[in-house]
Amino acid sequence: MYTPVDKRNAISIDAARKLIVENVSKLTLDTEEINVSDASHRIIAEDVLASHDLPTFRRSGYDGYAMLEEDLHDFPVTLKVVGNIPAGANFDRPLVSGEAVRIMTGGYVPDGADVVVMLETTKMLDDDTLEVSERQKRDNITQIGSFFKQGDTLLAKDTEINPGGMSLLASFDIQKIKVYKKPTIGIITTGSELLQPGDEIVNGKIFNSNGPLIKGLCEENGAEVVGYTQIKDDPQLLKDAIKDLQGKCDVIITDGGVSVGDYDIIADLAKASDKLLFNKLEMRPGSVTTSFIDKGIIYFGLSGNPGACFTGFYLYVEYALRLLQKQQSRLLECQGTLNEEYKKTNMYDRILRGKFKIDADHIEIGRVGGDASDNLNNLQLATALFEIPRGDSITPKGSVLRTWLLPFK
Numbered sequence: 001m002y003t004p005v006d007k008r009n010a011i012s013i014d015a016a017r018k019l020i021v022e023n024v025s026k027l028t029l030d031t032e033e034i035n036v037s038d039a040s041h042r043i044i045a046e047d048v049l050a051s052h053d054l055p056t057f058r059r060s061g062y063d064g065y066a067m068l069e070e071d072l073h074d075f076p077v078t079l080k081v082v083g084n085i086p087a088g089a090n091f092d093r094p095l096v097s098g099e100a101v102r103i104m105t106g107g108y109v110p111d112g113a114d115v116v117v118m119l120e121t122t123k124m125l126d127d128d129t130l131e132v133s134e135r136q137k138r139d140n141i142t143q144i145g146s147f148f149k150q151g152d153t154l155l156a157k158d159t160e161i162n163p164g165g166m167s168l169l170a171s172f173d174i175q176k177i178k179v180y181k182k183p184t185i186g187i188i189t190t191g192s193e194l195l196q197p198g199d200e201i202v203n204g205k206i207f208n209s210n211g212p213l214i215k216g217l218c219e220e221n222g223a224e225v226v227g228y229t230q231i232k233d234d235p236q237l238l239k240d241a242i243k244d245l246q247g248k249c250d251v252i253i254t255d256g257g258v259s260v261g262d263y264d265i266i267a268d269l270a271k272a273s274d275k276l277l278f279n280k281l282e283m284r285p286g287s288v289t290t291s292f293i294d295k296g297i298i299y300f301g302l303s304g305n306p307g308a309c310f311t312g313f314y315l316y317v318e319y320a321l322r323l324l325q326k327q328q329s330r331l332l333e334c335q336g337t338l339n340e341e342y343k344k345t346n347m348y349d350r351i352l353r354g355k356f357k358i359d360a361d362h363i364e365i366g367r368v369g370g371d372a373s374d375n376l377n378n379l380q381l382a383t384a385l386f387e388i389p390r391g392d393s394i395t396p397k398g399s400v401l402r403t404w405l406l407p408f409k
């Protein structure tokens with residue numbers, strides 16, 4: 001018979017997250033080179049520098065005429081139109097005093113020209129004679145290197161690249177980029193009560209809902225799930241499943257079997273690990289959420305109760321996965337105003353799954369679905385988590401509570 005780890009030291013949410021920061025920040029991911037076109041939301045592993053100035057030529061900001069500033073006095077001024085520069089065209093000689101050239105937005109401003117006059121403030125007197133009636137406030141020319149100088153940092157190491165960054169790289173014709181490899185994840189869901197998809201429903205058995213939840217959340221957070229297994233409550237099966245994942249995973253997540261039952265062996269593994277981060281939290285649900293680091297692999301033991309599994313993932317696994325990728329958590333921590341009284345009290349801080357609404361000057365939060373940790377009726381609907389502080393008093397409507405707005409919801 002399994003003997004549970006006798007004493008667990010419960011720590012606060014913040015203390016647990018601090019331990020994650022201290023220990024996960026030391027770990028690094030390998031790098032790889034990929035096409036920029038595949039790089040959305042990947043993390044850049046080196047500074048990317050400008051290979052040249054941008055723009056590379058002086059560009060017109062408007063449709064109009066390019067000319068010499070020195071000609072613009074004693075209005076109206078007449079100038080000879082000596083050419084047309086549509087977007088993409090070159091002009092092979094410098095412009096001289098008395099000349100103007102028709103130019104399009106983004107067009108190449110010829111040498112010698114130092115102002116572009118907007119089309120609206122000009123008039124053609126005949127086929128090649130232009131009349132300009134007023135001075136422009138600005139030169140309307142985008143100068144060489146005014147966006148980036150050669151050697152400027154385009155994207156700094158550890159930046160999460162987004163379509164804006166991809167467009168920036170495209171503007172320098174950078175096609176390949178060095179990024180961190182995606183964190184590799186192994187997921188093991190445990191429980192002799194778990195059916196396989198398609199099985200018949202029988203008393204005592206349930207379908208595995210946490211597996212898809214954890215897998216989806218890992219993928220949402222830039223990780224690659226390289227192992228996904230469901231096993232019965234059997235210490236040997238769990239040991240074998242973990243061994244199988246050890247060579248190929250940065251993070252191993254088990255689900256279920258972390259409390260004090262006869263088969264709860266994650267606690268044992270945690271105790272024998274290089275660094276136990278926590279195996280008891282001052283929060284509900286998910287008080288038994290466990291995390292440890294062993295031989296460079298981060299382990300999480302999430303609770304089997306779906307609500308606890310959901311909460312544990314967002315508060316700890318998401319945090320660690322983002323840190324491993326040198327990024328901040330995507331959960332937005334803020335203060336929410338409770339929209340109705342909450343009566344239950346608890347010796348630990350209680351994290352409720354809820355919904356938020358942004359009002360003019362505050363964020364309103366309220367419950368959605370059930371609050372029991374085995375109730376999964378709100379996992380789709382919840383857009384926020386919020387904290388009911390521990391203690392004996394009920395939490396009145398209007399209380400301002402610590403809230404986390406959930407990403408991708």
Ligand SMILES: Nc1nc2c(c(=O)[nH]1)N[C@H]1C(S)=C(S)[C@@H](COP(=O)(O)OP(=O)(O)OC[C@H]3O[C@@H](n4cnc5c(N)ncnc54)[C@H](O)[C@@H]3O)O[C@H]1N2
Pocket residue numbers: 189190191193194206207208209210211255256257258259260261264285286287288302303304305306308373374
């Ligand atoms: N004597 C005690 N019993 C329990 C304690 C305790 O302190 N002393 N803690 C309770 C709390 S709180 C929680 S949370 C759970 C944690 O349980 P485990 O994480 O060890 O998970 P299991 O016992 O394996 O399962 C709990 C519950 O979740 C269901 N489950 C498991 N896996 C899945 C899955 N993949 N998909 C959907 N549902 C799943 C399972 O059937 C159980 O109903 O322990 C309490 N007990």
Ligand code: MOO
Pocket residue numbers: 283284285286287288303305308373374
């Ligand atoms: O800590 Mo358990 O997750 O409350 O149900």
